[in-house]
Amino acid sequence: MNSVGVIPAQWDLFIREGALEPFPSRKSDTILAVYTEYETDETGSYTFGIGTEIAPTDPLPAGMTSYCVAEGTYVVFTTRKGPVSEIVVEAWAYIWEWSKTHKRAFLTDFEVYDERCIDPANSQVDIYISVLE
Known part of the structure; x- marks a missing residue:
């Protein structure tokens, strides 16, 4: 996780392409960054996506994928x-x-970029981590 990694490149692409424009029926302006489909843990392969919450019936534009946040217990940072x-x-x-001292579930983790992120220089983000009960 640094300025030249895969995740920052995905954010740059997301912002440059205005990826939320095709979703006029999105539920809010909140942006979610989702980590899911973990192969093992944070050291293995996983899927990363950026998007927003939409109704399950909304059609997806070509080339886009939908992900569901897994039900479970989450710790919020x-x-x-x-x-x-x-x-x-x-x-x-x-x-x-x-x-190192807590048991993560590695189901779905996600970051919430809501109205507190309007100013990128003075933002606050919630990070939800799936944990074992």
Whole structure:
């Protein structure tokens, strides 16, 4: 997770292409970054996607995929306020440390970018981590 990794490149593409424009019926302006289909844990392969919540009946444009957030127990980590590119990396570093003593489920994890992220220089993000009960 750094400025030249796959995830930052996906965010750049998402922003450049205005990927939410095809969804006029989206439920809100909240953006979700989803981590799912884990092969093993955070060191194995997984699927990463960026999008928004839509009704299950909304058609998807060609080339897009839908993901469902798995039912389960989640721990929510809320970042401090600051530049989004710093606070999310900082929070994940904390989560990886936290994971050494807590049992993650590796079902679906997701980040919530809501109205608190209007100013990228002063944002706050919630990160939901699936855990074993």
